[in-house]
Amino acid sequence: MTTDTLVRDPASTVPLSRMDVSDPKLFQNDTIGSYFARLRREDPVHYCPESAYGPYWSVTKFNDIMQVEVNHQTFSSEAKIGGIAIQDMQTGEGALELEMFIAMDPPKHDAQRKAVSPAVAPSNLVLLEPIIRERAGLILDSLPIGEEIDWVDRVSVELTTMTLATLFDFPWEERRRLTRWSDVATATPETGVVSSWEQRREELLECAYYFKDLWDKRINESPKSDLISMMAHSPATRDMPFLEFLGNLMLLIVGGNDTTRNSISGGVLALNQNPAEYRKLMADPGLIPKMIPEIIRWQTPLTHMRRTALMDAEIGGKKIRKGDKVVMWYMSGNRDEEVIDRPDEFIIDRPNSRHHLSFGFGVHRCMGNRVAELQLRIIWEEILKRFSKVEVVGAPERTLSNFIHGFTHLPVKLHAH
Amino acid sequence: MPTVIFIEPDGAEYPIAVKNGTTARDAAVNNGVPGIDGDCGGECACATCHVHVDAAWIARTGMAEPGGMEANLLQFAEGSTENSRLACQITMTDDLDGLTLRIPDGQH
Numbered sequence: 001m002t003t004d005t006l007v008r009d010p011a012s013t014v015p016l017s018r019m020d021v022s023d024p025k026l027f028q029n030d031t032i033g034s035y036f037a038r039l040r041r042e043d044p045v046h047y048c049p050e051s052a053y054g055p056y057w058s059v060t061k062f063n064d065i066m067q068v069e070v071n072h073q074t075f076s077s078e079a080k081i082g083g084i085a086i087q088d089m090q091t092g093e094g095a096l097e098l099e100m101f102i103a104m105d106p107p108k109h110d111a112q113r114k115a116v117s118p119a120v121a122p123s124n125l126v127l128l129e130p131i132i133r134e135r136a137g138l139i140l141d142s143l144p145i146g147e148e149i150d151w152v153d154r155v156s157v158e159l160t161t162m163t164l165a166t167l168f169d170f171p172w173e174e175r176r177r178l179t180r181w182s183d184v185a186t187a188t189p190e191t192g193v194v195s196s197w198e199q200r201r202e203e204l205l206e207c208a209y210y211f212k213d214l215w216d217k218r219i220n221e222s223p224k225s226d227l228i229s230m231m232a233h234s235p236a237t238r239d240m241p242f243l244e245f246l247g248n249l250m251l252l253i254v255g256g257n258d259t260t261r262n263s264i265s266g267g268v269l270a271l272n273q274n275p276a277e278y279r280k281l282m283a284d285p286g287l288i289p290k291m292i293p294e295i296i297r298w299q300t301p302l303t304h305m306r307r308t309a310l311m312d313a314e315i316g317g318k319k320i321r322k323g324d325k326v327v328m329w330y331m332s333g334n335r336d337e338e339v340i341d342r343p344d345e346f347i348i349d350r351p352n353s354r355h356h357l358s359f360g361f362g363v364h365r366c367m368g369n370r371v372a373e374l375q376l377r378i379i380w381e382e383i384l385k386r387f388s389k390v391e392v393v394g395a396p397e398r399t400l401s402n403f404i405h406g407f408t409h410l411p412v413k414l415h416a417h
Numbered sequence: 418m419p420t421v422i423f424i425e426p427d428g429a430e431y432p433i434a435v436k437n438g439t440t441a442r443d444a445a446v447n448n449g450v451p452g453i454d455g456d457c458g459g460e461c462a463c464a465t466c467h468v469h470v471d472a473a474w475i476a477r478t479g480m481a482e483p484g485g486m487e488a489n490l491l492q493f494a495e496g497s498t499e500n501s502r503l504a505c506q507i508t509m510t511d512d513l514d515g516l517t518l519r520i521p522d523g524q525h
Contacts, residue, residue, distance in 0.1 A: 066460060066462065069462060070461070106489065110489070110492060110493075113493060117493055118495070121495040121523070123495060123496075123522070123523045126523065354454055354455075354456045355456060355458050359456075361457050361460070361462035362462050362490075363489050363490065363493070365490075367493075
């Protein structure tokens, strides 16, 4: 880097006291990495006194993040005091009082999580694998060779939406409603996905009533292994208040939709940016299982999770006060050279590639992590059978969000074997 | 050097001799025992090293402490029983020589 770029680069010139990494534009224009790199070097547990989301702490190093993750007695996920994202839940204009187990502390969290986790447990996934593989194959077989297409829409969104529809046993022809509700759930008016908070509220309520109908049908049928049936029949969840039902639905929809889709797109981009790794993969498809966690680390589809301190605490030598907002930047921890060797390199056969923060740790660790890995493994196995290259042919467009780290558009051209 | 024996769901056995003080998780991960991922690095934070302690050994390893982090995580692991432990929380000593740990079906 020349002196000139150093001078111009706001990541290295802004005074630390005024550094605010919450601006969604930094994620959309893909400049956030240099801000995190500076924080890891100069102020790994950083206080930002003023932002669009109020004052907050940024925790940027892997081991400090781990310390917050495993201490749920001190660092709460409870929605009523803020929840799990830098943007407070249940506050602001048009907000719905949604409750979901990711934003609860034990013991209520534990009971609700246990009610739905069998749907994504390994024994259920064994049954799902051939279904997902068949659908992945159909998606890929429908794509034109040698023409520019949008990988995000045609593959990433389509596959994760199909999988989610399968997990819910959702009416098949209407499955894109799930995609829409997922986008709406994480949207704010400035993203353009919804035009107002009121519109967001109305669409989410429409989602809730749609699922209420499904619930009412399933509760009158014998128990099945889909998520709605499980929730309708489990003693821990069957008497849920309506907004808690909607909240948990949103959690499963966003968790299953907005995350893996971006790892599917992110993997294509990473392999194109690292042609030697793409060649390595083509020469040895047996590397796929090792590559999947590396893609998930590389993409880090959720940039952060947030906690709220229930008591005074210390992280990395900094005094955190009761009530403070603490943001664990997974994106940053996944580039921490103290824990990850050559963290800025994408290495598909990286030893120890599973040691990353993208799924979180502790009691809130991603419930669907095996579904995510399964979809990624299947899609890459099926891609390699069909195409010699998925070539990125234009600039990717990234999501305007400080929470979802993803893509809205990724132009590619497919090359047959 | 105490030996820890991992038994896969299909019956395959992996006997591994390790230095005193090594965790059963490290014994498995460093020797490529299938089904023990140990994603968190052995910090009792992910439950990807879930094992069933053979009934003959549970008195010596002890059970996961109720209400502790290990028990908190095990409650979400598929197929967990009262003999379930996280291998990262079992430290090998001469007293545990011959310890038999069964890997649950479908840790993946």
